[in-house]
Amino acid sequence: MTFKKIIIAATLTLSIAAAAFAAEPTKAPVVTDSAAAVTAPTAPVAPAISAQSATTQAVAATPAQPKKRELKANKVITLSMFAIIIGITLAVVVWAARQTKSAADFYAAGGGITGTQNGWAIAGDYMSAASFLGISGLISLYGYDGFMYSVGWLVAYITVLLIVAEPCRNAGKYTLGDILSFRTNPKPVRAVAAISTVAVSTFYLTAQMVGAGKLMALLVGVPYKTAIVGVGILMVGYVVFGGMTATTWVQIIKAGLLMSGATLLSILVLAKAGFNPVYFFQTIVNSPEIQDHVSKLVLKDGITLTGIDAGQRFLEPGLFLKNPLDQISLGMALVLGTAGMPHILMRFFTVPTAQAARKSVIIAMFIIGAFYVLTTLLGFGAAVNLTPQGIMQVDKGGNMATLILAQQLGADIAPIFGDLFLAFLCSVAFATILAVVSGLVLAASAAIAHDIYVNVIKDGHADQHEQVMAARITSLVVGVVGIVIGLMAEKANVAHLVALAFAVAASGNLPVVVLSLFWRKFNTAGVIGGIVVGTVASIGLVMVSPNMTYPKVVAAGAQKVITAMEAKQALLPAGAQLDELDAKALTTAKSDYEKNKEGTSMMGLDKPLFKLKNPGILSIPLGFLAAIFGTLLFPNKRSEEMFDEIYVRQNTGIGMAKAIDH
Amino acid sequence: MAEKQYDWASIAQNPKFIELTHKKTAFLFGWWIFSTAYYFLLPIGAAYAPGLFKIKMLGVINFGYLFALSQFFVSWGLALYYAHVANKDFDRLTRELIEELHL
Numbered sequence: 001m002t003f004k005k006i007i008i009a010a011t012l013t014l015s016i017a018a019a020a021f022a023a024e025p026t027k028a029p030v031v032t033d034s035a036a037a038v039t040a041p042t043a044p045v046a047p048a049i050s051a052q053s054a055t056t057q058a059v060a061a062t063p064a065q066p067k068k069r070e071l072k073a074n075k076v077i078t079l080s081m082f083a084i085i086i087g088i089t090l091a092v093v094v095w096a097a098r099q100t101k102s103a104a105d106f107y108a109a110g111g112g113i114t115g116t117q118n119g120w121a122i123a124g125d126y127m128s129a130a131s132f133l134g135i136s137g138l139i140s141l142y143g144y145d146g147f148m149y150s151v152g153w154l155v156a157y158i159t160v161l162l163i164v165a166e167p168c169r170n171a172g173k174y175t176l177g178d179i180l181s182f183r184t185n186p187k188p189v190r191a192v193a194a195i196s197t198v199a200v201s202t203f204y205l206t207a208q209m210v211g212a213g214k215l216m217a218l219l220v221g222v223p224y225k226t227a228i229v230g231v232g233i234l235m236v237g238y239v240v241f242g243g244m245t246a247t248t249w250v251q252i253i254k255a256g257l258l259m260s261g262a263t264l265l266s267i268l269v270l271a272k273a274g275f276n277p278v279y280f281f282q283t284i285v286n287s288p289e290i291q292d293h294v295s296k297l298v299l300k301d302g303i304t305l306t307g308i309d310a311g312q313r314f315l316e317p318g319l320f321l322k323n324p325l326d327q328i329s330l331g332m333a334l335v336l337g338t339a340g341m342p343h344i345l346m347r348f349f350t351v352p353t354a355q356a357a358r359k360s361v362i363i364a365m366f367i368i369g370a371f372y373v374l375t376t377l378l379g380f381g382a383a384v385n386l387t388p389q390g391i392m393q394v395d396k397g398g399n400m401a402t403l404i405l406a407q408q409l410g411a412d413i414a415p416i417f418g419d420l421f422l423a424f425l426c427s428v429a430f431a432t433i434l435a436v437v438s439g440l441v442l443a444a445s446a447a448i449a450h451d452i453y454v455n456v457i458k459d460g461h462a463d464q465h466e467q468v469m470a471a472r473i474t475s476l477v478v479g480v481v482g483i484v485i486g487l488m489a490e491k492a493n494v495a496h497l498v499a500l501a502f503a504v505a506a507s508g509n510l511p512v513v514v515l516s517l518f519w520r521k522f523n524t525a526g527v528i529g530g531i532v533v534g535t536v537a538s539i540g541l542v543m544v545s546p547n548m549t550y551p552k553v554v555a556a557g558a559q560k561v562i563t564a565m566e567a568k569q570a571l572l573p574a575g576a577q578l579d580e581l582d583a584k585a586l587t588t589a590k591s592d593y594e595k596n597k598e599g600t601s602m603m604g605l606d607k608p609l610f611k612l613k614n615p616g617i618l619s620i621p622l623g624f625l626a627a628i629f630g631t632l633l634f635p636n637k638r639s640e641e642m643f644d645e646i647y648v649r650q651n652t653g654i655g656m657a658k659a660i661d662h
Numbered sequence: 663m664a665e666k667q668y669d670w671a672s673i674a675q676n677p678k679f680i681e682l683t684h685k686k687t688a689f690l691f692g693w694w695i696f697s698t699a700y701y702f703l704l705p706i707g708a709a710y711a712p713g714l715f716k717i718k719m720l721g722v723i724n725f726g727y728l729f730a731l732s733q734f735f736v737s738w739g740l741a742l743y744y745a746h747v748a749n750k751d752f753d754r755l756t757r758e759l760i761e762e763l764h765l
Contacts, residue, residue, distance in 0.1 A: 144726060148708060151733045155701040158737055161744060162690045278721035285722045315724055316716050317708035324709030331705055335698060358748060362741045369734045645670035651683055652756050654763075655668055 071218070071394050071404055073426050074419040078220050081427040085253075086234065089434070092249045096242035103454075103467035106243035107174035107446050108349040113248055115356035119363025122347050124251030125439040126153075126338075126364070127258060127371060129211055129432045130498060135372070137398025139379025141388050142297075142320035143284075143313075146379055149321065150372040152331045154365065156338035161361040164339045164510075167517045167650035169348045169357040175443075176342050176509060177451035180516055183642035184524040190451040192531045196508045197342040197447035199535060200501050202485070204343075205440045207497040209486030212433040218400070219426045228486040235437045236479030239445065240472050244350055247438045254428075254435035255367060261428045262374040265402070265421075268409040269381030284380055285311035289387035294319070314383070326612045330499060333616035337502035340509030343443035354653050378402050385409065403429075441479050449474040496547040496613060500538065503616045507623035508534030515627050517650050522631050523639035529630025534623025541615035544601075546608045551599025553607060554592060561589035678759040686752055689744075697740055704730060 104110050113121070131153065139146030172179040177193035209228055216227035238246045273280035284290060285308060294310040297319050305313055313319070321327050338344060348357045382391060382401035385408060394400045406425045411418025449470040454462045462470065512530040515522045542548075565586040569578055578586065600606060610618075649655055673679055708715055708726065715726030 144730075147727070148704060148730050151704060151730055152701065154734060154737055155697065158694065158697045158740060161741055162694045278723065281722045281727075312716075312722060312724075315722065315727055317712060317726055321705075321708075324705055327705040327709070328702060331702060335701065355749075355753065358745060362745055365737060365741050369738060373731070373734055642670075644674040645668075647683070648668075648670050648673045648679065651686065652673075652679070652759060654673065654760065 071400050071407070071422075073219055073422050075220060077419055078423040078426050081423050082220075082430055085257075085427050085431050089234075089238065089246075089250050089253065089431075092253075093238055093242040093246045096245035096249065099245055100241075100243045100468070102464045103174070103450070103471065105245065106468050106471045107346070107442075107450060109244040109248055111350060111352050113350040115351055115359030116363055117248065117252060118347060118351050118356065118360035120255045120367065121248045121251040121350075122344065122360060122364035123367035123371070124253075124255035124258070124435045125343060125347060126368060127255070127432065128208060128436045128498075129215060129429050130207075131372075131375070132258060132262075132429060132432055133215070133399045133402055134397075136375045136379040136382065137391070137395070137401040138320065139376055140382035140386070140391050140401040141293075141398040143294075143380070143383070144315050144317050145320035147376045148317060150375060152334040153338075154369045154372055156334045157361060157365045157368065159335055159339040160344065161358070161365070164345065164513060164517075165348050165357045165361045166354040168345055168513075169351060169354045170653040170656055171517065171646055171650040172345075172349055174346070174349055174450050175446045176345055176513070177447065177455070179345075180512055180527050181455075182516065182646050183522075183639045184516075184527055184636075187456050189524055189527045190455050192528050193509075194447040194451040196504065196531050196535050197451075198444050199539075200340075200342055200504050200509070201440045201444035201447075202482075203497045203504065204501040205437060205444070205482050206485050206489055207494045207501070208433060208437050208440070209482055210489050210492070210494045212437070213486060213490065215399075215429060215433070218395070219403070219429065224490055225487055228483060231433055231437065232479060232483035232486065234434055235441055235482070236476055238434070238438045239441045239475040239479065243471070244346075244442060247435075247442050248347075248350060250431075250438055251435040254431040257428045257431055259367060259371065261406075261425050262371055262378065265406050265409065265425075266374045266377045266381075269377055269385070269405070272381070272385065272409070280380070280384075281315065283384050284314060287311060287384055287387070289389055290314050290383055293388040323612070325617065326614055329612050329614035329617035331616075332620055333499065333502040333506045333614055335506075336510045336620060337504075337506030337616070340505035340513060341502070342447065342505075342509070343439040345513075346439075346443050346446065353656075378405060381405060437482070441475055441482060445471060445475040445478045448478065493547075493549070496542060496545075499614050500542050503538040503542070503614060503619055504535050506534075506616055507538045507619035508532075511620070511624040511627045515624075515631075517646065519631075520640055520643040520647075521635065522627070522643075523634065523636035525634035525636070526627045526631030530623050530627025533626030534619060537619040537622045538615045541610045541619055543603050544605060544609040545613055545615065546611065547613050548601045548603070548605075548608070550601045550605065550607055551596035555596040555599075558589040558592035558596065561585060562593060565589070673759075673763065676759060676762070678755060678762060682752065682755040682759065685755070689747060693740060693744065697737065700736055701733060704733060 099110070100106050102110070131150070135146055135150045137146075138149060168179060171182065175193070176197055177190040180193050181189045209231070212231045213224040213228040216222045216231070217224045222230070238250055242249075270277075270280070273283060291307055291310040294313045295305055298305050298310070298313065347360070351357050351360055379401065382405040386401065386404055388398075391398050391401045391404065394404060403422060403425055407418045407422040409418075410421030449467070453470045453474070454460060454467055458466075508531045511534060512522075512527045515526060515530070565578065565582055568582065572578070577583065645655075707729065715724060715729070717725045719725055719728055
């Protein structure tokens, strides 16, 4: 058995390595293609901006035109580092596979993870490539708002620490369904808990897979589809063979790499400012490029700011996050949703005691918090050292800011350091993706195999061998489905899916977890009502929110361009034509208008019904209310009688051995 | 599997258990409400009190920046304080309860 696993793992390594190197020659042209594609969109933007500044006296006369930037990782170094990471993680998988014999091993690493290890694993599970690259990019382009955005991701762990971590360790086993089915009618409750877990994991996984494919395409020039399949095969390999033990160690390794990379880069940024934070911020305010960038940002709102005032504005809120209600709504989804995320809840079943669970959250909070503080430094450091204009030339969303910064600050020491550092951070991003997607696949498979197959279909009568087989087959299926969704969603707009995953977790899962741990009357009807209403409300509100595409709104935008261009044409002397760029814009606008004027959104709407991008502010109260009304409408005596048991268990851990040995 | 049977209702009535859960509930929900309220002051303040956020405190570093940074320290501080209280009080009460019940 063990021997067979080693063979399988070795074959997997070889085939991936072979695929990577076989694809090597064909990749070369792709790199230049994608680099061109990345820089291309900036071309029409640059003249538009300089035209704007020419008409605005207020703006400093000559916005320094930074030299054209592109991001090119050294392929040999980067791919070698990828190979090292794949090699190390696969060795972990082979080792973990030998220890994975029972269902408890597969889902919860046999409860044998220490508090410290689990803390690093939680951090590794939680910090996605979006937070690693996205938030620092946001800060590099919009300053303060990016920093403010990062705060909620840490504060969310207060809820995890105070409300769910220890009770879940004491009262649970492998999944959300285990906690919820304790004193309710297990079959329907497990079924809805599994559906909500799969929904949350799928939304999150889709966003991660699409991000992974695009990131890999951008970083090392691997085609999108190859990247998805490669990441997908590794993810499935980790989970199917190594279960929770392998997933945990992949997450620990990733968190270690991520923190070393972020720390090293932060030291380089601080060294540039002589390790003086006040001076560092002074350089931000004084940077002419940042001043110019901010002037143009506020000009869109009709405000004129120049010089030092514009620089100072970069450190003030409101350049990016314009709708406070949306912010509060997102904040609610983060603060309550993190504690309802199935892949995070699952991590607490891997430690032996409530004390270890407590310790692990606290360690995770220090790692995650330190990471976001460093992220700020990286974001502002990128703004100062690379200029926002330079960052936008490579990627308009700023996602590449950290990576370019690493390359430049490394190259300042010696050119080879630039390549090495960039390659290192690319592999950190790669490890980050693998760690997060593995955790999600494991959570989704646990819900299907443990809740649906073992407990609903087989009534809990399945021996260890059968349970592990079911878990492995399910992981394989979930992983393959993840790959297929990733391949299909290449062109889809996935940006809102992460927020949606948190909203579903906050509205569907968290209310029922809290109520089943703390409310005596809570029962089956409450669980089903809460999960169904919370989940449906979050998804439904997003379907009618501004996240969707509204053809009539697009048409109205195109109409404005047409009017503006035609007005411009009318001002031209007779016979003169619009210049090429304007003419092109006019043609595009006209075709956009024709294409979209009769259309409606996916839901058949002309414009959003719900004005916020984040549904939490409405869907979370709905989830709670449905759980409470369901309970009160269909009272259940048995659920009330069993409250003493779950309440004693969750507070004291008495009877917990049963949950582990089971 | 021979499982030990517990009389959950009588444990739930035990004065030690009641003391434990009262202390825990007050601490956990009280501090949770505090930290959540403190967090929401950030987006609310940024939106409705921009003047306050602009006040320069340290060189060009303004109140808004220090307030956002303070969120991290408040969260860490609360985490450490909770660990301290839980290790000292809650775990001790739990141990005493288990000893009293001869489990």
